[in-house]
Amino acid sequence: MPQRRARSGGPLALFVTLRALALAVAALTTAAALATLAALPAAAQAKLPAPPKLSAPAAAVFEVSSGQPLYGVDAGDRRLIASTTKIMTALVAVEKLPLGRVCTAPAYAATPAETQIGLRQGERMSVRDLLRALMLPSANDAAATLAVCAAGSRGAFIDLMNAKARELRLADTHFATPVGLDSPANYSTAADLARLGIALRQKPFLARTVDLRSAVLRTGAFPRTVVNRNGLVQSVPWVDGVKTGHTNAAGYLLVASSTRDGLSFVAAVMGTPSESARDADALALLRWAYATHRIATPVKSGAVFARAKLKYRPEDKIDLVATRSVRELVRRDQRVVVAVRAPDELQGPLPRNAVVGSLTVRAGGRIVARVPLVTRTAVPEVGILERAGDAVARPGSLIAIVVIVGGAAALLLRRRHGTRRRRGRADMEAA
Numbered sequence: 001m002p003q004r005r006a007r008s009g010g011p012l013a014l015f016v017t018l019r020a021l022a023l024a025v026a027a028l029t030t031a032a033a034l035a036t037l038a039a040l041p042a043a044a045q046a047k048l049p050a051p052p053k054l055s056a057p058a059a060a061v062f063e064v065s066s067g068q069p070l071y072g073v074d075a076g077d078r079r080l081i082a083s084t085t086k087i088m089t090a091l092v093a094v095e096k097l098p099l100g101r102v103c104t105a106p107a108y109a110a111t112p113a114e115t116q117i118g119l120r121q122g123e124r125m126s127v128r129d130l131l132r133a134l135m136l137p138s139a140n141d142a143a144a145t146l147a148v149c150a151a152g153s154r155g156a157f158i159d160l161m162n163a164k165a166r167e168l169r170l171a172d173t174h175f176a177t178p179v180g181l182d183s184p185a186n187y188s189t190a191a192d193l194a195r196l197g198i199a200l201r202q203k204p205f206l207a208r209t210v211d212l213r214s215a216v217l218r219t220g221a222f223p224r225t226v227v228n229r230n231g232l233v234q235s236v237p238w239v240d241g242v243k244t245g246h247t248n249a250a251g252y253l254l255v256a257s258s259t260r261d262g263l264s265f266v267a268a269v270m271g272t273p274s275e276s277a278r279d280a281d282a283l284a285l286l287r288w289a290y291a292t293h294r295i296a297t298p299v300k301s302g303a304v305f306a307r308a309k310l311k312y313r314p315e316d317k318i319d320l321v322a323t324r325s326v327r328e329l330v331r332r333d334q335r336v337v338v339a340v341r342a343p344d345e346l347q348g349p350l351p352r353n354a355v356v357g358s359l360t361v362r363a364g365g366r367i368v369a370r371v372p373l374v375t376r377t378a379v380p381e382v383g384i385l386e387r388a389g390d391a392v393a394r395p396g397s398l399i400a401i402v403v404i405v406g407g408a409a410a411l412l413l414r415r416r417h418g419t420r421r422r423r424g425r426a427d428m429e430a431a
Helices: 011-033 082-096 127-135 140-151 154-167 190-201 204-209 231-235 275-292 384-393 395-430
Strands: 036-039 058-063 069-073 102-104 124-126 214-217 224-227 239-247 251-260 263-272 293-299 304-310 313-322 326-331 336-341 355-363 366-375
Touching: 058 190, 058 275, 069 190, 069 275, 082 127, 082 140, 082 154, 082 190, 082 204, 082 239, 082 251, 102 127, 102 140, 124 127, 127 140, 127 204, 127 214, 127 224, 140 154, 190 204, 190 239, 190 251, 190 263, 231 239, 231 275, 239 275, 251 275, 263 275, 263 293, 275 293, 293 336, 293 355, 304 336, 304 355, 313 355, 326 355, 326 366
Parallel strands: none
Antiparallel strands: 036 336, 058 069, 058 263, 102 124, 214 224, 239 251, 251 263, 293 326, 304 313, 313 366, 336 355, 355 366
């Protein structure tokens, strides 16, 4: 008996086609569920530079947005801090006093070596101008005026400074003066000074002030022009603060901040032998930070990381999106990987933003973030008729139906044949 060819479009051909399609979809959804995003910067091919050699006996550099320390030299050693004290003076004053408030200068007995703007007792100047005088030329009489204006007395203001240090968790910092003259009880560390610089940058007026090369003070008895003593602000465009300091006992200090290529760092150097050494050390730390670190953004809020089929309606796809962005400081030689965990099929009803999966972000092998994956749109419920149609369309279902129908037909034929035989016998017996 000759073999019959399967007709094009028949049950066998349909089964093969549907099976191939199912395998292809399964492969795609498996790939989506296990997908990874890897970003390896070109700079990773080259060896990153070592931290710079410094003349400073104590130093530290931090990234601003994360507050993460990157490198330090005896960064936890307590040392005299000279006029970098005024960073805390400015922080407390700007929190306690409106910028437009006018303060009256108290009597201030300065030594000949102290920096001043020449405020006379009883002279009136705005908080805005006093802060500029405090942070740019480092005027001690401006510090004394702000202290009395904000707290009523020098002692009460120092209490506020130490309370703020505790609030900022500067465990190795203590203040005994709003000015910064040497005192065994007025100390900090390179790490704490860097953190203090980061805190100052969060105050918009102070951040703008420390980035000025000069300013004109228009309140007071007469206009005054003041110049920023931070030489790096004067000469390096991307350096934008923060404060210098110097006494014979403390040496030369600098808290320097910078912003470039979307990254901000703060470096603190303490006890250098000269202004030039101080500036060179701070600049070297900032340059090293930019050369060795970058910001990676492997996940953006709302980005699609997977697509799931709608159960019983596989031609419909549901986008699965990240709930938040991930912005992480990483070394330039670190690989950033995003692993996606997501279902290949969803059954409704589910609301919009239903959590159905997750992202795991790793940098240099360590987990830095986990982000939920949610449905971008609501997942509808598929009706019973569509479910039945989907069941019929499945290859296994088609074979089962053919077997059932064939079996039923054979049974029916057998029953009819049996009935005819019984009727024939009855008719013969009756005859």
